[in-house]
Amino acid sequence: MSLVVVGSIGIDNIETPTAKKENLLGGSAVYFAYAAGFFTKVEMVGVVGKDFPAEYRVLMQKNNVDLAGLEVADGQTFRWSGKYHEDINNRDTLEVQLNVLGSFDPKVPEAYKNRDFLFLANAVPAVQHNVLKQMKKRPKFVAMDTMNLWIEIARKDLDALLLEVDMLVLNDGEARQYTDERELLKAGRAILKKGPKIVIIKKGEHGALVISAEGNFSIPAYPLEVVADPTGAGDTFAGAIMGYMTAANAVDRNTLRRAVAYGSVVASFTCEDFSLGKLEKISRKEIDARFKELLDLAHIPA
Amino acid sequence: MSLVVVGSIGIDNIETPTAKKENLLGGSAVYFAYAAGFFTKVEMVGVVGKDFPAEYRVLMQKNNVDLAGLEVADGQTFRWSGKYHEDINNRDTLEVQLNVLGSFDPKVPEAYKNRDFLFLANAVPAVQHNVLKQMKKRPKFVAMDTMNLWIEIARKDLDALLLEVDMLVLNDGEARQYTDERELLKAGRAILKKGPKIVIIKKGEHGALVISAEGNFSIPAYPLEVVADPTGAGDTFAGAIMGYMTAANAVDRNTLRRAVAYGSVVASFTCEDFSLGKLEKISRKEIDARFKELLDLAHIPA
Numbered sequence: 001m002s003l004v005v006v007g008s009i010g011i012d013n014i015e016t017p018t019a020k021k022e023n024l025l026g027g028s029a030v031y032f033a034y035a036a037g038f039f040t041k042v043e044m045v046g047v048v049g050k051d052f053p054a055e056y057r058v059l060m061q062k063n064n065v066d067l068a069g070l071e072v073a074d075g076q077t078f079r080w081s082g083k084y085h086e087d088i089n090n091r092d093t094l095e096v097q098l099n100v101l102g103s104f105d106p107k108v109p110e111a112y113k114n115r116d117f118l119f120l121a122n123a124v125p126a127v128q129h130n131v132l133k134q135m136k137k138r139p140k141f142v143a144m145d146t147m148n149l150w151i152e153i154a155r156k157d158l159d160a161l162l163l164e165v166d167m168l169v170l171n172d173g174e175a176r177q178y179t180d181e182r183e184l185l186k187a188g189r190a191i192l193k194k195g196p197k198i199v200i201i202k203k204g205e206h207g208a209l210v211i212s213a214e215g216n217f218s219i220p221a222y223p224l225e226v227v228a229d230p231t232g233a234g235d236t237f238a239g240a241i242m243g244y245m246t247a248a249n250a251v252d253r254n255t256l257r258r259a260v261a262y263g264s265v266v267a268s269f270t271c272e273d274f275s276l277g278k279l280e281k282i283s284r285k286e287i288d289a290r291f292k293e294l295l296d297l298a299h300i301p302a
Numbered sequence: 303m304s305l306v307v308v309g310s311i312g313i314d315n316i317e318t319p320t321a322k323k324e325n326l327l328g329g330s331a332v333y334f335a336y337a338a339g340f341f342t343k344v345e346m347v348g349v350v351g352k353d354f355p356a357e358y359r360v361l362m363q364k365n366n367v368d369l370a371g372l373e374v375a376d377g378q379t380f381r382w383s384g385k386y387h388e389d390i391n392n393r394d395t396l397e398v399q400l401n402v403l404g405s406f407d408p409k410v411p412e413a414y415k416n417r418d419f420l421f422l423a424n425a426v427p428a429v430q431h432n433v434l435k436q437m438k439k440r441p442k443f444v445a446m447d448t449m450n451l452w453i454e455i456a457r458k459d460l461d462a463l464l465l466e467v468d469m470l471v472l473n474d475g476e477a478r479q480y481t482d483e484r485e486l487l488k489a490g491r492a493i494l495k496k497g498p499k500i501v502i503i504k505k506g507e508h509g510a511l512v513i514s515a516e517g518n519f520s521i522p523a524y525p526l527e528v529v530a531d532p533t534g535a536g537d538t539f540a541g542a543i544m545g546y547m548t549a550a551n552a553v554d555r556n557t558l559r560r561a562v563a564y565g566s567v568v569a570s571f572t573c574e575d576f577s578l579g580k581l582e583k584i585s586r587k588e589i590d591a592r593f594k595e596l597l598d599l600a601h602i603p604a
Contacts, residue, residue, distance in 0.1 A: 087484065182389065184507075185525040205486075206508040209525065218599050220520035223487040223511065254603040261602045297520050298600050300563045301556040 002041040002066070003246040004112045005032050005239075006131045007121025007145075008101055009046040009070070010078040013094075014274060016229055017086050024275035025056045026080060028121035028145065031232035034276055035239030035266045036119075037064035038284050040247040042239075043112045045069035045131060049077040049100045059276065068109045073100040088227050089204050108134040117246040120144035120165070121235060125157035132164060141251050143167035143198075145238055151178045159194060166251070167198040169238045175201045184209055185216070200241070200260065202234050210260055214253045219260050222268035222294055229274045233267040236279070240266035240287075261298075265290045304343040304368070305548040306414045307334050307541075308433045309423025309447075310403055311348040311372070315383040316576060318390060318531055326577035327358045328382060330423035330447065333534035336578055337541030337568045338421075339366035340586050342549040344541075345414045347371035347433060351379040351402045361578065370411045375402040390529050391506050410436040419548040422446035422467070423537060427459035434466060443553050445469035445500075447540055453480045461496060468553070469500040471540045477503045486511055487518070502543070502562065504536050512562055516555045521562050524570035524596050531576045535569040538581070542568035542589075563600075567592045 007029030013022045033042045043066045050072060057067060078101035081094040106127060113136040120128035122145045132142060142165045150158050151174060158178075162168060168191060172184060179190040188199045188211030198212040205227075210217040244259035245251055265287055272278040309331030315324045335344045345368045352374060359369060380403035383396040408429060415438040422430035424447045434444060444467045452460050453476060460480075464470060470493060474486060481492040490501045490513030500514040507529075512519040546561035547553055567589055574580040 183525070183527055183529065186527045189527075203508065206505065207520075207522075209522075216525060216599055217601075218509075218522035218525070219602070220509075220511075220522070223485070223518060223520070225485055225488045225491075227485065257601070257603055295602050295604055297518055298602055299519075299559070300521070300597050300600055301559055302597055 001117065001246045001249050002043055002115055003036055003117040003119065003242055004043045004045065004069075004108070004115045005029050005036070005119045005121055005242075006045040006106050006108075006128065007032060007123050007235075008078055009048050009052070010080050010101070012079070012231065012275070013081040014229055014231055015083040016088060017084065019228070019274070021274045025059065026232060026275060027078065028123070028235045030060065031235030031270070031276075032119060032121050032239035032242075033065045034060060034063050034279055035236035035270070036243030036246070038266065038287055039240065039243030039262070040064070041066060042243065043069055043109075043115070045106050045108055045112070047071045047073050047100050047104045047106075049073060049075045052077045059280065069107075069112060071107065073103075075100045082231065084229070088230060106131050106134075116140035116249070117242060118142045119238065119242045120161075121238070122147050125150050125154050125161050129157065129161045129164075132161070141166050141245065143169060143238070143242060145169045145235070146174065148174055148177055162191075163195040165196055167200065168196045169200045169202065169234075169241075171202040171204070171234060175199070185211065188216075198256065202237060204230070204233070207264060208237070208260065210256070217257055217260065219264050220294070220298055222265055222290060222297070224268055224271060227271045230271045232275070233270045236270040237263040237267040239263075261294055262287065262291060265294055303419065303548045303551050304345055304417055305338055305419045305421065305544055306345045306347065306371075306410070306417045307331050307338070307421045307423055307544075308347040308408050308410075308430065309334060309425050309537075310380055311350050311354070312380040312382050312403070314381070314533065314577070315396075316531055316533055317385040319386065319388050321530070321576070323576045327361065328533065328577060329380065330425070330537045332362070333537030333572070333578075334421060334423050334541035334544075335367045336362060336365050336581055337538035337572070338545030338548070340568065340589055341542065341545030341564070342366070343368060344545065345371055345411070345417070347408050347410055347414070349373045349375050349402050349406045349408075351375060351377045354379045361582065371409075371414060373409065375405075377402045384533065386531070390532060408433050408436075418442035418551070419544060420444045421540065421544045422463075423540070424449050427452050427456050427463045431459065431463045431466075434463070443468050443547065445471060445540070445544060447471045447537070448476065450476055450479055464493075465497040467498055469502065470498045471502045471504065471536075471543075473504040473506070473536060477501070487513065500558065504539060506532070506535070509566060510539070510562065512558070519559055519562065521566050522596070522600055524567055524592060524599070526570055526573060529573045532573045534577070535572045538572040539565040539569040541565075563596055564589065564593060567596055
């Protein structure tokens with residue numbers, strides 16, 4: 001089985017309270033795809049400029065990511081600069097240069113169009129929808145992420161897209177903003193009424209809450225002594241979830257729960273270094289070991 | 303088995319974004335004892351003024367709380383007024399009248415002095431220590447709570463007391479303040495070095511993290527659609543934990559985990575109404591039913 005993802009590919013400059021790094025590989029599709037690549041073959045649809053470093057292609061390919069859907073457009077790659085606060089759970093965006101992403105018109109390669117698992121990583125809802133429409137048949141499972149900006153300026157498009165997806169992944173602030181509900185349980189239930197069968201609300205260092213008609217599920221974050229850089233944690237969380245489900249070729253309750261636990265594990269590794277720094281150093285073996293630790297961390301003896 | 307608790311007993315005025323209530327029964331020992339009373343006999347040491355309503359005594363006694371250690375002093379009962387923000391996880395203290403609590407000199411009844419389980423609910427560390435010293439033998443298990451004020455103005459006394467307790471329960475902000483560590487895992491480990499074998503860090507709506515040499519444990523909060531008033535949630539969390547452990551007469555890893563899960567359940571009920579409003583309406587049966595729901599909520603299929 002393989003998994004198709006569309007989303008942003010970027011070059012990031014990131015400042016944390018303890019370090020400052022430039023020209024890092026980033027973007028929602030990149031983080032997602034690299035994480036999913038630990039579990040299954042991933043096919044990435046996205047755009048970069050002619051300046052995109054060849055070594056970043058190699059890095060992705062080495063972890064199971066197919067780049068046939070990676071378009072190289074005239075111009076510069078999308079760039080993002082951010083600065084984290086003393087409390088590393090908060091950050092400010094310092095600069096965004098959309099560059100080639102600004103006119104991104106995704107073209108799904110023919111070979112990808114009959115895939116069963118599709119993830120629409122954070123992007124303009126109309127662009128996400130466009131990709132879904134290019135699929136030859138409706139995939140077995142479609143999931144998506146979004147962000148505060150689209151809830152603000154493209155709510156109608158977001159509502160229309162939500163009617164067609166199985167699962168929405170978003171963070172707690174976004175869930176509250178989208179529904180005007182303070183309590184996440186209420187926010188999640190309000191989103192279920194908009195279409196998806198499953199809502200995953202990311203809570204950063206507090207883990208995530210999964211809300212569905214089949215029952216709710218709470219997953220803790222794997223506790224870390226040091227968080228170097230949380231950029232991409234949410235995207236790798238989603239990537240591991242979808243990667244695990246694709247490999248299992250299943251979307252049932254128990255598969256979803258295990259997938260979300262793997263998501264929490266991979267997201268924790270992401271936080272331990274900048275960009276894909278830590279993920280590059282680990283394999284499925286380290287992920288499985290931490291998955292076992294997470295099982296124990298969350299275990300209530302009946 | 304019975305459980306001894308010392309702490310504050312008060313009359314609260316509480317304002318939330320949706321309601322305002324006056325002359326409510328409150329105080330750390332009250333919330334703790336009432337919650338523990340669902341599991342075991344509780345013996346409460348505290349002080350009230352002559353104005354303390356007789357019906358509040360009856361209420362406590364009906365839920366297994368022995369009041370032989372309740373001193374009635376000349377003057378008024380301790381009073382606290384607080385106002386919750388639009389985000390109900392934050393509040394401001396509007397007024398504190400210490401009244402008889404200001405000169406509280408706890409006297410542990412003879413019959414209580416050989417008990418095996420002791421909880422020092424939030425109070426001046428010197429007062430907490432004084433109670434521990436009055437015990438005839440060192441109890442099998444001593445636990446305590448504290449607050450930001452004592453970390454600020456009585457850190458030395460707190461450090462001295464911590465050397466003699468088995469378990470500290472405190473909230474995330476307090477853990478960070480006490481240790482100067484942002485990450486809770488690091489903060490918890492720093493506190494373990496100060497004496498306790500177990501640290502429970504309360505995270506409000508995000509549940510709690512238990513840190514000990516026997517392994518860490520993360521418990522979610524039971525998700526609620528509506529939080530009416532979170533006052534006392536942390537005290538009832540601790541009360542259910544200690545009540546469960548006392549009834550089990552055990553402090554092993556699995557008992558602790560089950561106890562913490564019961565703590566999360568009882569705290570969730572507390573949040574559903576002002577004061578003991580919701581707890582008065584439930585019995586062990588409703589608690590056990592929600593405990594089962596929490597087991598399912600946190601279950602990762604291996």
